[in-house]
Amino acid sequence: MATTVDEAPASRKTNRIGLTQTDYKGKPSTLCKGCGHDSISSQLVKAFFEYGIEPHRVAKLSGIGCSSKTPAYFLNRSHGFNAVHGRMPSIATGCVLANRELIAVGVSGDGDTASIGIGQFVHLLRRNLPVVYIVENNGVYGLTKGQFSATADLGSKLKTGVSNDLPAIDLCGLAVELGATYVARSFAGDPKQVVALIQGAFGHSGTAVLDIISPCVTFNNHAGSTKSYTWGKDNEELIHEVDFIPHFEDIEVEYGEGEALSVELHDGSHIVLKKLERDYDPRNRRRAMELLAEAHEKQQFLTGLVYVDPKEKTFLDLLNLVDEPLATLSVERVRPPRSALEEIMETLA
């Protein structure tokens, strides 16, 4: 069922570059109704619109998965690249090196990032490449029908009854530890926070990682340590017939800084979100690590901007690149003169 991700009534309101929100829309989504990923797409549309970014300057990049399909569902007027599973970071790296004027926005899933792609993810963090990297984290492989991902909580169960015996990878912890310079966590159903964090990422020059909890309405029937499970077993079997995909409404939440909020997901399970305090200083890396560890112990998902370092050199600075895009340098600037070749030949004679 095709729905357009942003169903707010078309507004004539224009942003600072004279575009309307509609100018930032994408193709109709083909994801399940109520999928958290669609909310994030809508929030991307809103963030780009409000920020007033020229769509042609954006490159939308992704790997493979339901989440990775979403770059088709926002910013029609930007180039997009749906690459291979887990390898979006390398595509993003090449893309930004070729044209440093592009605003690279990568969208990935937790399977895409935390399993097959973790090697590339880790090295992207290390390089502090200028890119906004969004993980639409649902704890499962949506597109291959519900297997565990490496961010699934310990003890959560698949609908087949199989339980997850391995600890979850905390992508924010990884990102802070390995060099990302803007690290945030949020919940797809909290549009205000998501939009604010995305816009913050636009203003950041290095790698910005946004780990956004994005419920999979079709396969996320977890019962686990961090989510309270309240759905009856009989019921579960009934509504999770493989070819029956129920329609759900988007979940929306609103809660204040420093507050904790328990949210009921579509399958009746709960997730506890805790928004960072207003006076939290995200520039302290060690504190950020501690905080993530504390939240983990309390079985809370800490939301907000966990860590930021606006001063660290980016990969482009390290490479000392010319200011113009490499892609379109004239031949005179990329082919050394005849005398250079003659000089080299001389040394080899």
Add this chain to the structure above:
Amino acid sequence: MSTETLVGESKSAVRPAIVNDFSIQVATVNGSGSQSSNNVLMRSIFQMGVPVSGKNLFPSNIQGLPTWFTIRASKSSYVARKREVDLLVAMNPQTAREDVASLGPGAAVVYEETLGLEKTRSDLVFYPVPFSDLAKEVIDEVRLRKLLANMIYVGVVGHLLSIDKDEIHAAVEKQFKSKAKAVELNVKAVEIGFAYAEKHLTKSDPLRVERMDATGGKILIDGNAAGALGSMFAGVTVVTWYPITPSSSLVEQLIDYLKAYRIDEKTGKATFAVVQAEDELAAIGMVLGAAWAGARSMTSTSGPGISLMAEFVGLGYYAEIPAVIWDIQRVGPSTGLPTRTAQGDVLSTYLLSHGDTKHILLFPSSAEECFEFGGTAFDLAERFQTPIFVMSDLDLGMNIWMSDPFSYPDKPLDRGKILDAAALEKAKKFARYRDIDGDGIPYRTLPGTRHPLAAYFTRGSGHTADAEYSERPDVYQENLDRLARKFETARRYVPGPVTDEADGNEVGIIAFGTSHWAVLESRDQLRAEHDVSTSYLRIRALPFNDELAGFVERHERIYVVEQNRDAQMLQLVRMELAENAALVARLRSVLHYDGLPIDARSVTDEILRQERSKG
């Protein structure tokens, strides 16, 4: 000195001098620093005007295992490996006995006196030298003595072969550039070797270097350096790599050249980006990302890396993204003989990835072609919007070849069919995958193009001509058919074969890459020694063009010479000619796959064997 007669040879009659036509093998221990000595020895012969080639047969090891360097001097400019060794410099006690045992009768051996090799055979010429003692004369420092012992053998061999001492000195200076102290010590070592040989050794072998004039204006270079230069002068801007022998030196040398010649004078900033990636998957991903965004981007690897790139290369093929990938082929797998040469990636690379993929492959035979194809590869990649492979090998990439200096590429870069904002404005419409020109090649736009029509969404093969998502059977099939059409167009664009044919020849030879040099020499052997005159077609690229069928048609028996076990190129030739069974029946195979560079004698022997048994 060079006119002395060959006295003192007790076992056989005086042999006529062999001038400028022999091979030297230096056996040392890996990590003992013999590379500069070998370079100096080779270069000094080169400076005497004598064509040379140098091949390093080294182990997968940093220190301690045996390694051999062979220098071939050839007045006829033969540069393939010569199977027989004429002069052995046995510096490795571990292998000395075996090395000596493998020599043909009459060969000469220079060796450390204390090894007592003269007792092992009576049909060789032995030159014992007290290298360790002599090294003490050069320097007190024990650590450097071993190194300098290597330079002493250069002096000994220089004297035995009548190489001009001044040329050795000049070669030392070239090798150590401006490092005065190193030059001084090494020259001293050479002198000591020279003096020792003059005083204590009686020339008893027939080998000699005499000045000739066949190297004037030539350069000495390895194929990887040539490929690096070709890439730089083709305007490469994004280079990614993951270290692997024998390809690392391509990028490492490229980095040096880029730093020297591609820093913007005004700003001091780089007009290039080089990234050592976390693995080959990332390396090719970065290349595709960069090329998608419009940069001339490349990576260099070897067989194991090519396997890792398979999935991405398939995406590159279907999504139509340029990429240049150098495959410096080696023996597989990583725990095989990773530092030995082969042409074993032909089939797997041609069809690399999933579904109906096939790729354009270039096969350079020489350093000059490495340079040239460095540019050709980018032009083809951007023209055809597809990954292009340059299929070099360890022999070409890491060994030292004599070459004409490279000529400056005057041709403008072919950036292919790119629509910028102005072109879009004129065209009024844009469909990323529509075949407007009937050649199968669509137009593309680059991200960042400021025009409402520019943007499109890139995904594998499930798309319409407008780049919209589609799983419709007819749409998919049309897309695949267009890709096949594009590949047909490529036949006319890729470098065609080089042929040397004469009327009436029954035997034709087909080869590619480094096999070329053995074939050249083998053809001379076949003609001179066996009165078999041959024609020759050297493949320079896949897909083939029409010349292949014509060549096969004009000859009775065609030998496809290659360095792999399964006759991979022959298989492709068979596929190409499959519709004509009579032609296919003419194809035969000459294979060489022991890890060493192919030599002419092996080719000659095998062709003769099959010629004799033809029935």
